[in-house]
Amino acid sequence: MALSPTTLPSADVTPAQLEHGHSPWHDAWARLRKNKLAVAGGVALLALTLLCICGPWFSQTYQDQNLDLGATPPGAAHWLGTDTLGRDLFARILYGGRISLMVGLVATFVALTIGVTYGAIAGFLGGKTDRVMMRIVDIMYALPFTIFVILLMVFMKDPSEKLDAWLRNTVHLEGMQGAGNMVLLFAAIGAVEWLTMSRIVRGQVLSVKKMEFIEAAHSLGYGRRRIIFRHIIPNILGPIIVYATLTVPAVMLLEAFLSFLGLGVQPPMSSWGALIKDGAEKMEEFWWLLVFPGSVFSLTLFSLNFLGDGLRDALDVRASKD
Amino acid sequence: MLRFIARRVLETIPVLFIIVTATFFMIRFVPGGPFTAEKAVTPEVMRNLERAYHLDQPLWQQYANYLGRVLFHGDLGPSFKYPNRTVNEIIADKLPVSLELGLLSLAIALAVGLTLGVLAAVKRNTWIDYVCSSAAMIGICVPTFVLGPLLVLTFAIHYGWFNASGWYTPIDRVLPSLTLGCVYAAYVARLTRGGMLEVLNQDYIRTARAKGASETRVIFHHALRGGLLPVVSFLGPAIAGILTGSFVIETIFQIPGLGREFVNSAFNRDYTLVLGTVILYAALLIGLNLAVDVAQVWLNPKLKFE
Numbered sequence: 234m235a236l237s238p239t240t241l242p243s244a245d246v247t248p249a250q251l252e253h254g255h256s257p258w259h260d261a262w263a264r265l266r267k268n269k270l271a272v273a274g275g276v277a278l279l280a281l282t283l284l285c286i287c288g289p290w291f292s293q294t295y296q297d298q299n300l301d302l303g304a305t306p307p308g309a310a311h312w313l314g315t316d317t318l319g320r321d322l323f324a325r326i327l328y329g330g331r332i333s334l335m336v337g338l339v340a341t342f343v344a345l346t347i348g349v350t351y352g353a354i355a356g357f358l359g360g361k362t363d364r365v366m367m368r369i370v371d372i373m374y375a376l377p378f379t380i381f382v383i384l385l386m387v388f389m390k391d392p393s394e395k396l397d398a399w400l401r402n403t404v405h406l407e408g409m410q411g412a413g414n415m416v417l418l419f420a421a422i423g424a425v426e427w428l429t430m431s432r433i434v435r436g437q438v439l440s441v442k443k444m445e446f447i448e449a450a451h452s453l454g455y456g457r458r459r460i461i462f463r464h465i466i467p468n469i470l471g472p473i474i475v476y477a478t479l480t481v482p483a484v485m486l487l488e489a490f491l492s493f494l495g496l497g498v499q500p501p502m503s504s505w506g507a508l509i510k511d512g513a514e515k516m517e518e519f520w521w522l523l524v525f526p527g528s529v530f531s532l533t534l535f536s537l538n539f540l541g542d543g544l545r546d547a548l549d550v551r552a553s554k555d
Numbered sequence: 556m557l558r559f560i561a562r563r564v565l566e567t568i569p570v571l572f573i574i575v576t577a578t579f580f581m582i583r584f585v586p587g588g589p590f591t592a593e594k595a596v597t598p599e600v601m602r603n604l605e606r607a608y609h610l611d612q613p614l615w616q617q618y619a620n621y622l623g624r625v626l627f628h629g630d631l632g633p634s635f636k637y638p639n640r641t642v643n644e645i646i647a648d649k650l651p652v653s654l655e656l657g658l659l660s661l662a663i664a665l666a667v668g669l670t671l672g673v674l675a676a677v678k679r680n681t682w683i684d685y686v687c688s689s690a691a692m693i694g695i696c697v698p699t700f701v702l703g704p705l706l707v708l709t710f711a712i713h714y715g716w717f718n719a720s721g722w723y724t725p726i727d728r729v730l731p732s733l734t735l736g737c738v739y740a741a742y743v744a745r746l747t748r749g750g751m752l753e754v755l756n757q758d759y760i761r762t763a764r765a766k767g768a769s770e771t772r773v774i775f776h777h778a779l780r781g782g783l784l785p786v787v788s789f790l791g792p793a794i795a796g797i798l799t800g801s802f803v804i805e806t807i808f809q810i811p812g813l814g815r816e817f818v819n820s821a822f823n824r825d826y827t828l829v830l831g832t833v834i835l836y837a838a839l840l841i842g843l844n845l846a847v848d849v850a851q852v853w854l855n856p857k858l859k860f861e
Contacts, residue, residue, distance in 0.1 A: 372570055374792070376570075376837060376840065376841075377795055377798065377833075377836045377837060379795075379796075379799040380799060380817070380832075380833060383817075383818060383821060384581070384582070384821055387821040387822060388581060388582060388821075482696070486698055489700070490698070490700065490803060493700045493803055494802060494803070494806070494818055509700060509701055510700070513700065513703075513704040513807065516704050516707075516712075517712055517719075520708060523701075523704050524705070527697075527701040527704075527705065530698070530701065531693075531696045531697045531701060534695075534696035534698075535692065535696045538695065538696060539692075
């Protein structure tokens with residue numbers, strides 16, 4: 234059968250495009266765009282993030298208490314109702330979203346840094362070092378980490394308040410009361426989530442190490458640093474991005490879990506977890522206090538998971554497509 | 556296999572030791588003690604309390620005493636917060652409740668999850684698949700502390716079919732285990748679907764079909780064994796999650812279980828109860844993970860005990 238451009242099954246590529254050549258990133262992006270669920274998730278996420286960042290600028294109402302008003306159901310003046318102190322729920326959800334999303338991103342970043350470093354070292358060094366490092370990860374995996382996070386948060390509450398005061402005095406972080414507690418939260422959550430990332434990075438480094446272009450680089454005389462940074466790491470960025478995207482919802486879930494137990498973000502700061510806790514306590518009379526924060530939270534997790542799944546399908550060429 | 560188990564048990568002992576030591580010293584170095592939280596007591600009373608509970612002894616001596624008591628007598632000490640009750644008593648009281656909750660939830664998670672997963676895999680890309688996968692996604696994204704109150708709101712408050720909280724009659728078991736079970740069912744469903752899909756593409760399945768085996772036999776006898784592997788590896792962390800997820804469930808539904816007791820004891824700085832619970836959970840988890848690893852090798856003859 235003749236191999237002309239008209240008989241080959243094509244992926245809508247024009248001759249002009251053929252001349253340029255496509256990097257794997259470009260192909261992955263195209264695959265991602267085709268996945269409607271992932272795109273929907275990404276768009277929803279973007280919209281929500283923008284809303285949470287910009288919303289509170291336009292309305293300072295999340296702090297305004299109106300004790301005469303009390304809790305009112307959704308209506309014209311307050312779209313999602315008010316809480317027992319008369320604060321507008323919509324504004325509170327947006328404000329809480331800031332905190333939740335920030336915790337999600339920063340704690341994921343912490344987990345990412347620790348996990349990638351640990352996994353890359355283990356994978357690259359190989360041999361006994363690798364075995365020992367991974368054994369440690371295996372053992373830590375088996376431990377009830379949530380218990381330790383709870384213990385950490387409970388017991389470090391007072392020191393974190395001291396850290397808070399120190400931060401306020403030296404760094405003048407006036408706007409962020411409770412910053413000390415937040416730092417503790419980032420550290421605690423990051424300390425739990427890095428394990429999976431390190432395993433993935435190590436696996437990826439191991440498989441990339443064996444490839445022929447690495448052998449070629451070695452024989453060309455490239456130093457270890459150059460090989461790691463120019464050859465190995467760019468080739469494992471894909472799975473790292475995917476699992477980072479999937480770690481954010483796990484982190485947000487953990488933060489909300491801690492808030493539900495009263496250990497997460499402390500008042501006056503509020504997060505979706507704290508709002509849900511509030512709503513769960515008062516849901517018998519004021520159902521909207523639970524339903525709306527809960528729905529927004531779940532929706533965000535949905536978007537993140539769909540996006541992460543889509544990224545995984547787009548970036549992992551060898552994965553069998555369902 | 557016995558060598559594998561023995562080696563793992565040997566590895567576990569130093570780990571447990573480190574956990575106990577770390578927790579012991581961590582909770583004692585932190586400000587606030589078991590008796591400082593409530594109304595202030597006079598110094599004499601404080602001194603008497605400390606003497607009664609041996610808190611006035613040097614730290615290393617307390618540690619040695621504690622270790623000796625636990626290792627040789629299995630006695631986890633008196634509770635600091637509940638006078639006249641020992642930790643062993645409290646645990647014996649509350650653990651069965653948590654275990655019941657955990658086992659029921661696990662049963663629901665496996666029953667529902669495996670069914671949905673197998674269905675979705677066998678009927679992939681049909682509407683059945685989409686429904687099952689969406690249900691699984693919902694279970695993953697709606698956390699227990701949202702699902703629980705929502706279920707209570709709908710079925711207990713609105714319809715009045717169940718009590719909103721408590722653990723008295725058998726009916727009270729339904730909502731809590733359903734809440735916890737559904738979330739894990741979602742994970743199990745996704746993993747089963749993935750595992751089954753991978754297995755169903757294999758050649759040996761094709762051979763079985765070519766040899767004339769009925770579809771039921773192909774699925775349940777041949778494919779399920781391999782398809783279950785990802786689920787079995789997930790079971791380890793899943794059991795951990797169910798044990799710790801019970802913290803939230805027990806708080807929502809006011810269940811007198813060990814999870815809620817643990818959180819309270821951490822807040823109350825009840826040293827012995829905290830330590831006792833941590834030891835118990837860590838030992839339980841490590842044991843269960845070992846069982847899961849053994850099961851994995853049994854399911855997949857290609858794996859070997861390293």
